[in-house]
Amino acid sequence: MGDSVGDLLVLVIDLHPVWWADHSLTGVVQSSLVLSNAHLLQNPLNKLCVYGYMNTGVYKLYPTEEDLVAGESTAGKYEGFDVVNTTILMRLKDIMLECRDPEEHKQLDGSLLSGALIQALCHCNVMSKNLAIGNILNSRILVLKGSPDSRSQYMAIMNSIFAAQKNKVAIDSCVLGEDSTFLQQASEITGGTYMRVQDHGKLAQYMLGVFLMGVEFRKSFNTPPASKVDFRAACQCHSKMTDLGFVCSVCMSVYCGFRPICMTCNAHFKLPTALLKGKKVTGKRKLENGKS
Amino acid sequence: MGGGEKVKIRNIHEYIQKLPQTTQDRLYTHPATCLALFRSLTETAQQYVMRLLFIGQPFALNKLTSWAVNVREKANLDATKQLKSVRLWSVVKLDNGTDGVTLHPNFRKGLTTALCGGGMSWYGNHQLEPDKKPKTVEFLDSYAQERWECLLQYMVQGNSDSDKVSPDIANLLLQSGMINKHGSEHAITSTGFQFLLLNTSSQIWYFMLKYLDKCDTIGLNLTTCLAFIFQLSFSTLGKVYPIGSHATFVQHLRQIGLVYQRKHTSPWFYPTRHAIDFLSAGSNKSAERKEGFIVVETNFRIYAYTSNELDIALVALFAETLHRFEGFVVGHITRESVQMALQNGISAKQILDFLESHAHPQMLKCKPTIPPTITDQMYLWEMERSRLSTEEGVLYSQFLSDADFKVVHEYAQNIGCVQWSNVQKRLLVVNKKGHGDVKKYWKQYKKEHGE
């Protein structure tokens, strides 16, 4: 008989300094803390793990190897929650102090969502493996994202999504900025919930109402409807979404028009027979070939 | 002999439900109570509370019913019933005339404070000097175990080793029906047996409930005690806390091993693991499972890997001990041993629950944990006892004529008290209740038809 030993919630928070310079981080962090406390309250066996990520690295905020603080219930908060909250805030402060020059941040690529997801999945995996026989741990990851997607992480993110699907870890997404296709696909494939929150003031309310529940339990409550996920591919040459594409049979890269050599794997393609025979092709086709 | 009353453990919210309204209101001002009560709610109820928590004013009822996919579903109905029973959920009239729902204001404030802060410290503003010789977690664990086992040993063993257990506690055991006192000796009752087979958290919770029922007689305020218990269950192991105004109560808790105090007069105490874990029995959420030590085989052999006297005594309640080694005991579950346990008031289900909760990790690898032969056989042995049921009755025999017999028989049948009858032999058995009426009727009939 599989005994459930509670739920594991992994919070992954985007800390990109340039994006947060225009938005208020404090309110969002407070809402996340309330969500973590509520999660730990629901069941004494529930577990929590928090990661913060930005474009310079991925940092584990909670739990830390040594106990950084001893909890106090001075403000009426339960001591256990106080330990968690203070640890997270202290670690956040350390990370923010290490931030480099803003100009340097603008030069670097986007936030390392792929690294954060991968570390979160490793954590879920290790926690499941360390259970006693017959116990099941339900894990899920909640991503709080603000800064836009960066296409260079596409492959790593897709692979982590498939690994999450195989390990039955749902990826929920709470997007604070623009819509993110990566997270839409992640939530759709792994069975999580995707939500975009425009009003950051009401964030705590939304998080408690939607993301506090476990995945199985969500079926009995009405959740925000699944957004229309764009499963099309973007072509390598223009990074444009396309309905119809040409796929290299060796390396699976997608192009919107014919090209003689693959950009990724340098495979040489045969020209289509129409061109070879010198047939008159339609003007549009010729123009395309001239461009590529 | 005989069933005795079944031990029923009330949930936290079932318990709070029965308290008077003013007590409830006072209780809800303590954040710890709100936390404990929240944890004992069902998942659906918890979700409703969380969604309503940060809304300041009453929320329209029709909008609330649209939250659930199927409002008529059992889980939703149970949740609303549960919330209403502890007065967390009250229906008020909104400005536009429709119904609105609001949370109990004290509860709302308490829970928000516990989650987010912004209130007062739970323990008052006592400044504590750090303990010069702090106690380790292992010491606290062994202390708690020793004290609690002392109590259980006192119950199991008939001879009065009563200097180990204080008179207050012994009195409480007597009053809650777990032991019977005969002069200076005491014997365990069937309720006591059932109590023994529960796991430690359930035992402590049941004991505390009985204590709270009686605490008015000892002169302690129910609200403060209850709030203190909840606060205790949310404390951290290994940390000191100030006693404040709960000196007497803390003494009692010290006797059963829920807290540790260096001396009677110390102003602070350490909570033990039992104090922190026992609330899980009240909230139906399981605490971390302790390692079990029992292996049951399909040939009805039972092996217990323990050298703890109490554990061995518990196993001996329903199984025949064959061999004892260092750290290893071999027993055999026989019909006689189980019948004896059943006679003492323990049910088969309790024995099986005990076996399952103390099952060795090796046994947990099999599905189901306990072999089906054992479970089925236990239930069969239990059912054997209910093959016969007895009822007192009165036998009417030696009717002089058939007509007389028929008249009496018909009358008894009309008032529905015939237990058995044999028309050829003119024998009739009537139950005790109807005997008076039948006798009166017969006398009247004889008089009427006169001798």
Next chain:
Amino acid sequence: MDEEGDGYRWEGNYEKTWELIQETDGGLVDTTTTNAKREKRRLIQQRLSNVKLGVMRHVFLVLDQSVNMEDNDLKPSRFICLKRLSEQFILEFYDQNPISQIGVIVVKNGKGQKISELSSNINKHIANIKAQKACEGQFSLYNGLEIAFKTLSSMPSYASREIVIVAGSLTSVDPHPINDMLTQLAESNIRVSVIGLSAAVQIFSRVSAATGGTYNVMLDEQHLQELLRLQCAPPAATPTMEPSLVKMGFPPHVTEGPLSLCQCHVDDKSKAELTTHGFTCPTCASKYCEVPVECKICSLTLVCAPHLARSYHHLFPLAQFTETPTEELIDDSMVCGGCTKTFGNQKHVYRCETCNSYFCYTCDIFVHDMLHHCPGCESRPR
């Protein structure tokens, strides 16, 4: 020497298993180097790297349904066990190669019979395999290969053409010499792999060697499962496979469109119903319930982007981490780059050559088995 009366060798699966147990210095059982785990690491290390792969595959699964398959050395019978394992194989195959196609052929009574056409429809394949019941007659290698050959030879050349034969018999009844078939197969670049269930047979090993496939004979059920799983990984590309740009459609998923019938169930009266959701082909606007599928009207392959992404880890595999003893770590407080826990008393740690992070045993297996990306490399700015 085992005594004759004690049973067959394959029944002695659990003989002398205590010899596999190893003891640590303190006399306790060493659990980190049990046989199963060692096996797994070996298999992972066999994967190819820096070799051009044929990711788009057309595979025919040929199952032996002759009387030899009624033998019960695999419980309950070879054929029933094989049916079960084939289902698992098909599911895993589509998981790792979503844009490939499988077809199923059974050989009984000396004749081959195609029970499932080459397609991407998982459920149909599984249903057809389940429907096979009796085993009769003899196995025919030639006929089985011929049916597969007829279909595969007309497939485009950019995709790999493969046949996987699971044969339980030691004989074959063929109408024509096998060598003719061998030359035809080699010319058409069809790769034949054979998995034997009883003993090694010379003709099978010749067929696989001539076409560039593999030949294995199973030891027990678990080994058979592993052998089938090995076939899921894409093989190296043959020199004659020409790379080309394949036209594919990426249909949008419509959730609230007009009510219409889908093309996949248009022939099946029981399942056809008017629905609002589905995938619309970009060229001919016909609707399908699931992708990947080949459009019946304009024969355009319809896929969605994640399907292509599933094959990426074959093409860009993660390099193996080097195993170093824990004593050589620089300082004791180092944590695993994946789960950020200390290494405790593990004997070995695993180091990524690119980013110099160390990983524990669990994270190493997880990273190479499922993630295919190093956590250390991904957590550093590019």
